[in-house]
Amino acid sequence: MEPQRERAGRHLKKDRKRRRGPNMLVGAAEAMRARWELEESQPEAKKARLSTILFAENCEVTHEQLCELLKYAVLGNSNVSKPSWCQLFHQNQLNNVVVFVLQGMSQLHFYRFYMEFGVLRKAFMHKFRLPPPSSNFLADIIGLQKKQTTGDLSKMVEGSLPSTSSKVSISLQNAPIIQKYGSKKVGLTRCLLTKEEMKTFHFPLQGFPDCENFVPTKCHGSITDNSPLFGLDCEMCLTSKGRELTRISLVAEGGCCVMDELVKPDNKVLDYLTSFSGITKKILNPVTTKLKDVQRQLKALLPPDAVLVGHSLGLDLRALKMIHPYVIDTSLLYVREQGRRFKLKFLAKAILGKDIQCPHRLGHDATEDARTTLELARYFLKYGPRKIAELNLEALASHQELLATGQGPRNTAEVVQQSNTSVLECLDLMGQKLLFLTREAETSELSSSRNCQTIKCLTNKEVLEQARVEIPLFPFSIVQFSFEPFSYKLTEEMNKRMRSKWTEMSTVYAGPFSKNCNLRAVKRLFKSFGPVQSMSLVLETHQVQRPVTELTLDSSTLVKELEQDSENRGTIYLSGVNQTFKEHLLQQSNIFLGLEAVILPKDLTSGKQKKYCFLKFKTFGSAQRALNILKGKDWKLKGRHALTPRHLHAWLRGIPPESRRTPGVRVIPPPSEQQALQVLKVDHPKIAAWRWGRKIGKLYHSLSPGTLCLILLPGTKSTHGSFSGLGLMGIKDEEESTTPKICS
Numbered sequence: 044m045e046p047q048r049e050r051a052g053r054h055l056k057k058d059r060k061r062r063r064g065p066n067m068l069v070g071a072a073e074a075m076r077a078r079w080e081l082e083e084s085q086p087e088a089k090k091a092r093l094s095t096i097l098f099a100e101n102c103e104v105t106h107e108q109l110c111e112l113l114k115y116a117v118l119g120n121s122n123v124s125k126p127s128w129c130q131l132f133h134q135n136q137l138n139n140v141v142v143f144v145l146q147g148m149s150q151l152h153f154y155r156f157y158m159e160f161g162v163l164r165k166a167f168m169h170k171f172r173l174p175p176p177s178s179n180f181l182a183d184i185i186g187l188q189k190k191q192t193t194g195d196l197s198k199m200v201e202g203s204l205p206s207t208s209s210k211v212s213i214s215l216q217n218a219p220i221i222q223k224y225g226s227k228k229v230g231l232t233r234c235l236l237t238k239e240e241m242k243t244f245h246f247p248l249q250g251f252p253d254c255e256n257f258v259p260t261k262c263h264g265s266i267t268d269n270s271p272l273f274g275l276d277c278e279m280c281l282t283s284k285g286r287e288l289t290r291i292s293l294v295a296e297g298g299c300c301v302m303d304e305l306v307k308p309d310n311k312v313l314d315y316l317t318s319f320s321g322i323t324k325k326i327l328n329p330v331t332t333k334l335k336d337v338q339r340q341l342k343a344l345l346p347p348d349a350v351l352v353g354h355s356l357g358l359d360l361r362a363l364k365m366i367h368p369y370v371i372d373t374s375l376l377y378v379r380e381q382g383r384r385f386k387l388k389f390l391a392k393a394i395l396g397k398d399i400q401c402p403h404r405l406g407h408d409a410t411e412d413a414r415t416t417l418e419l420a421r422y423f424l425k426y427g428p429r430k431i432a433e434l435n436l437e438a439l440a441s442h443q444e445l446l447a448t449g450q451g452p453r454n455t456a457e458v459v460q461q462s463n464t465s466v467l468e469c470l471d472l473m474g475q476k477l478l479f480l481t482r483e484a485e486t487s488e489l490s491s492s493r494n495c496q497t498i499k500c501l502t503n504k505e506v507l508e509q510a511r512v513e514i515p516l517f518p519f520s521i522v523q524f525s526f527e528p529f530s531y532k533l534t535e536e537m538n539k540r541m542r543s544k545w546t547e548m549s550t551v552y553a554g555p556f557s558k559n560c561n562l563r564a565v566k567r568l569f570k571s572f573g574p575v576q577s578m579s580l581v582l583e584t585h586q587v588q589r590p591v592t593e594l595t596l597d598s599s600t601l602v603k604e605l606e607q608d609s610e611n612r613g614t615i616y617l618s619g620v621n622q623t624f625k626e627h628l629l630q631q632s633n634i635f636l637g638l639e640a641v642i643l644p645k646d647l648t649s650g651k652q653k654k655y656c657f658l659k660f661k662t663f664g665s666a667q668r669a670l671n672i673l674k675g676k677d678w679k680l681k682g683r684h685a686l687t688p689r690h691l692h693a694w695l696r697g698i699p700p701e702s703r704r705t706p707g708v709r710v711i712p713p714p715s716e717q718q719a720l721q722v723l724k725v726d727h728p729k730i731a732a733w734r735w736g737r738k739i740g741k742l743y744h745s746l747s748p749g750t751l752c753l754i755l756l757p758g759t760k761s762t763h764g765s766f767s768g769l770g771l772m773g774i775k776d777e778e779e780s781t782t783p784k785i786c787s
Contacts, residue, residue, distance in 0.1 A: 091137045091749050091774050093169055094130030103172040104128055104770060106183035109753075110466065113184065116140050116751050117469040117519065129169075131751075137774070138749035140519045143739055144181065146485070147526035148756040150769035151538055156732035162740030163754060163771060168610050173768030176757040181521065182488045184755070186465035218432040219378040228427035230268035231350065234371050234420070244375065246357040247366050258338045260367045264347025270369070272296045274417030275351050276409040277359040278320035282310040288362040289315070289322045291337050292409035293344065294417055300410050301344060304337050305330045321406020338365060352420045354387040354412065373419045380437055391415045393439055394422055394431075396476020396496055397516045433493070439472070467492055470519055478517035480506050482525050489521070507738055514746070524739075526731060528759050534766060549576075572681050573618045573655050605686040613637075613666045614685040617673060618655045624680070634672070637665030657685055748776040 111126040119134040150172060153160055164170075177183055215221055224233065236246070247254045264270075274294040279286040287310060293302035305322075307330045315322050341363070345351075350369045353359050360367060374384040377394075391399045399415055400407050423431065470477055471494050479489050479497045490497040498513065500506045503524045510522045529537070556565065562578070569575050605611055632638055635658070642657040660666040666684065673680050743752055751774050758768030 089133045091133045093774060103174060105174060109184045110186040113466045114469050136749055137751055138747050140751045141514055142521045142753045144523040145756045146523055147528040149758040149766040151766050153756060153769050155537055156729050159729055159733035160736045163736045164608050166740055166743060167771035167773040169772045170610050171770045173758055173770050175760045175765035175767055180757045185489060187488050215432045219380055220428045221432050223378050224428040226429040232266055232268055234376055236370050236372060244357055247360050249366055257364045257366050260342055260345055260365055262345055262347050262349050262367060266348055266369055270348040270350050272350050272352050272417055272420060274413035275353045275359055276413035277362045278322060278409050279362050280308060280312050280316050281314040282308050282312050284310045288334055289320055290409050292413045294413040298414060303410055304332055306332050306334060306337055317406055319406055352416045354416050371420050373416045376423055389440060390419055392475055393436055394419060467494055475518045478513055478520040480509050481523040485525055571619055611685045613660045613663050615658050615666050615670050615682055616685045617680050617682040619680045620654055620656050635669045637661035746775050750775040
């Protein structure tokens with residue numbers, strides 16, 4: 044996942060005008076995939092986006108298929124196969140992946156409280172059904188094996204790195220960090236550079252010839268393992284006298300920035316080194332602070348036993364022209380083979396799971412770098428050398444260096460393409476960590492995984508607050524909210540009620556008809572609008588309308604909301620199509636501007652294509668114009684704006700025959716449902732759906748552009764039965780395609 048690149052918008056539009064739909068139906072899915080492959084190879088920079096068509100036969104996406112998508116989102120096409128059920132274009136333009144899990148909710152909840160989930164259903168244009176969950180839903184979608192223990196996972200992840208030895212214990216003993224510090228945890232004083240080390244690595248020292256005019260910090264207190272740490276980072280420019288200070292940042296141990304100053308160099312600036320420092324002439328022009336000012340300020344801020352932490356800290360102290368006796372240098376603390384040093388950007392990603400020094404920014408952020416060095420030092424003190432040796436940083440760094448030169452380790456692709464490879468391993472290969480936010484009461488194998496940063500909260504509200512703060516710091520996040528599931532009896536009653544409601548909404552009264560009317564002709568007439576499931580003769584009806592019952596009182600409002608659903612908006616339903624129509628449509632697809640997809644449903648039993656289809660357009664306006672054309676005399680079709688997404692079709696098809704009632708029979712809501720919903724007061728599921736739908740939607744809209752986001756309602760399972768889940772997904776500010784696609 045890389046930061047978003049600048050779009051070549053003008054070239055993109057020209058390219059789109061040249062595209063045309065396919066001229067045949069044979070092998071439509073294969074042709075579509077070939078076209079997608081071609082799009083992937085286009086040189087223009089584009090935004091990451093998802094395909095509009097799901098390839099799942101019944102729109103049910105398994106947990107393994109979800110794992111496919113998540114792995115591909117992390118690694119991309121070079122090392123892992125593409126997901127089999129959907130298409131993710133320009134994966135390298137993804138910035139983050141965020142998965143929200145609404146534990147205890149199912150597809151039934153979503154459609155029972157469809158109106159209340161308005162924010163989410165309008166924000167996400169891709170929806171799919173999930174099978175009922177297993178005992179560990181999260182482990183399934185991440186790809187963790189149930190038999191795996193925490194230790195097994197660590198070894199497996201280490202084993203996935205390109206150059207890891209199979210003899211872990213031997214390789215750990217040979218690790219440079221173990222050889223220097225031993226395998227047990229060490230205190231702060233053990234991490235300090237000795238005077239000899241400071242001399243070797245060219246730190247400014249009292250009495251040395253090249254440090255005659257340097258200012259000492261006057262910190263000569265007694266150092267203990269409880270002495271305070273301060274992260275320090277400086278930015279420099281090139282002047283006529285060499286490198287000089289332009290910015291200094293000092294961060295206290297709690298993470299608070301206590302000093303952040305721009306500094307005016309004493310000599311003429313030859314190069315602002317903007318790509319590294321972020322400093323420009325315009326920024327420095329109004330600055331009056333000089334080197335002596337920050338020296339005086341730093342001396343006043345630091346307590347006598349202060350320990351400075353930095354990355355290649357000697358260079359910062361030389362820019363400050365100051366001498367300090369107690370230092371921790373993270374480029375030396377995280378020891379590397381053959382005297383080499385890990386870059387700060389690499390350590391931040393591999394150890395802390397955070398991105399710093401991002402290419403889309405102008406230069407480095409000194410405060411961010413200072414805070415990162417402080418976090419790295421605290422991590423070392425908390426977990427010790429052995430934990431860091433187990434991360435196998437050397438192998439990971441070598442892997443990334445090979446990728447940077449356009450090469451790849453021989454066995455990486457083999458590793459990640461194995462069916463049992465987890466998302467955690469993929470993240471580990473990229474030097475990334477997973478953030479997992481959940482409630483204290485929830486247990487999951489994920490929380491004990493090695494390269495997973497787990498934060499447990501007491502309430503859903505606290506989970507949400509933490510998510511706002513932590514999500515921007517991690518490339519991959521799973522945020523789990525927990526809701527009390529309904530009892531099986533209540534859920535079953537709600538399920539029957541909802542299916543009855545959708546059935547009644549799909550029912551119409553028509554008449555009057557005489558007793559000896561031709562039912563076959565009537566059925567043929569109604570079939571011209573679409574498939575007819577059943578028909579009953581009611582002689583006293585004098586108009587065409589839906590049945591009016593308690594369940595259908597809000598049907599007009601619900602129909603309008605269904606039309607506005609992001610998955611339905613821009614989609615039209617057509618009845619009366621035949622093979623001639625399909626060929627005619629594809630040959631003249633250029634007259635239907637904005638046509639994205641042609642959905643040709645098949646009969647599940649015979650495999651034959653049905654006599655209706657769905658056309659998906661880029662905008663509602665394009666769909667309306669196409670509908671006017673297709674209902675004209677040249678096409679002789681019946682149609683309207685679509686109401687139900689494909690995954691809902693699959694759900695409604697599962698209605699048992701005995702539940703399809705004769706029109707006009709009044710349905711009384713089950714008393715237990717009425718009573719249960721009345722006593723649920725504050726946690727009333729209707730209120731919860733409205734409140735949390737809005738809150739999660741607001742959080743989604745605050746995410747950075749290019750974030751792949753999934754909302755998963757896992758479904759419910761008990762000894763009495765199970766209910767399917769539902770998934771919603773989208774990419775923040777994703778760019779839609781205008782190339783027509785065919786899906787049978």
